Amino acid sequence: MSQIVQIxxxxxxxxxxxxxxxxxxKGIVYQHQKNINKQPFEMHSEAHFKLHPFGKVPIVRxxxxxxxxxxxxxxxxxxxxxxxxxxxxNGWERAHIDQWCSLISHxxxxxxxxxxxxxxxxxxxxxxxxxxDVITANRPSAxxxxxxxxxxxxxxxxxxxxxxxLADAMLAPMLAYNKDAxxxxxxxxxxxxxxxxxxRLQSRASGKTVLKPMSESM
Ligand SMILES: N[C@@H](CCC(=O)N[C@@H](CS)C(=O)NCC(=O)O)C(=O)O
Numbered sequence: 442m443s444q445i446v447q448i449x450x451x452x453x454x455x456x457x458x459x460x461x462x463x464x465x466x467k468g469i470v471y472q473h474q475k476n477i478n479k480q481p482f483e484m485h486s487e488a489h490f491k492l493h494p495f496g497k498v499p500i501v502r503x504x505x506x507x508x509x510x511x512x513x514x515x516x517x518x519x520x521x522x523x524x525x526x527x528x529x530x531n532g533w534e535r536a537h538i539d540q541w542c543s544l545i546s547h548x549x550x551x552x553x554x555x556x557x558x559x560x561x562x563x564x565x566x567x568x569x570x571x572x573x574d575v576i577t578a579n580r581p582s583a584x585x586x587x588x589x590x591x592x593x594x595x596x597x598x599x600x601x602x603x604x605x606x607l608a609d610a611m612l613a614p615m616l617a618y619n620k621d622a623x624x625x626x627x628x629x630x631x632x633x634x635x636x637x638x639x640x641r642l643q644s645r646a647s648g649k650t651v652l653k654p655m656s657e658s659m
Contacts, residue, residue: 443504446518447474449482450498453658455554456511456546457499458614458651463515465647466605467522474502512542515607527607537601541593541608545615549586553628554615557583561626562655576626584628587619591632598641605645613642617652 446464450457452473464471475482483489485496492500493509500509503521508514519527529535556579564571590612594600600608616639620629629635643652 446471447502449500453655455614460499461651462610462647469522538606538608542611545611552582552586587628591635
């Protein structure tokens with residue numbers, strides 16, 4: 442029975458990085474794991490679908506339990522490796538942190554990462570070329586998503602409340618990738634406060650360890 446938190450999924454995945462960030466913030470010992478039950482972990486294998494019914498990562502194993510879905514995983518980690526430090530000071534703040542985790546994992550990820558950035562990073566066009574028409578068509582929705590984030594951030598240091606929370610951990614990998622992306626898909630730089638915030642998250646000890654260029658996590 443391993444006390445070490447085992448994380449399944451590519452270390453460059455935004456959601457895997459969120460889990461790793463929370464482990465770093467809490468001082469939790471964790472490993473990026475490539476084997477499950479002594480067999481290599483293969484994406485979309487039968488074994489994978491047993492652990493995540495829709496074949497996604499991250500999946501986390503701790504003390505012989507497995508858990509999927511990033512928001513559930515990071516709440517579990519914050520609660521289990523107590524005291525809880527990343528979920529706000531009162532019920533209202535906690536609910537807001539949950540709300541923003543949900544908005545980020547559903548919509549910011551979809552509009553900014555999947556529909557927009559991934560078109561350039563993992564091109565799906567003919568001859569492996571990026572589909573520039575798709576990037577152009579999806580740009581307004583991505584811009585709108587980051588405008589919503591910039592409005593929520595305002596002139597605060599963190600997305601919800603005064604301190605780093607699970608909502609920041611959910612967003613940080615997405616912003617870090619966009620901030621360092623080529624000009625054609627770089628949207629964070631249109632919002633000076635968002636850029637400052639992304640730099641703040643990346644320069645935390647957790648950010649320095651986890652939010653590295655994608656090529657260093659492949
Ligand atoms: N709702 C899931 C989303 C996770 C997700 O989309 N993960 C991506 C990697 S960043 C994935 O598993 N992609 C593989 C696939 O879609 O088949 C969560 O919050 O954990």
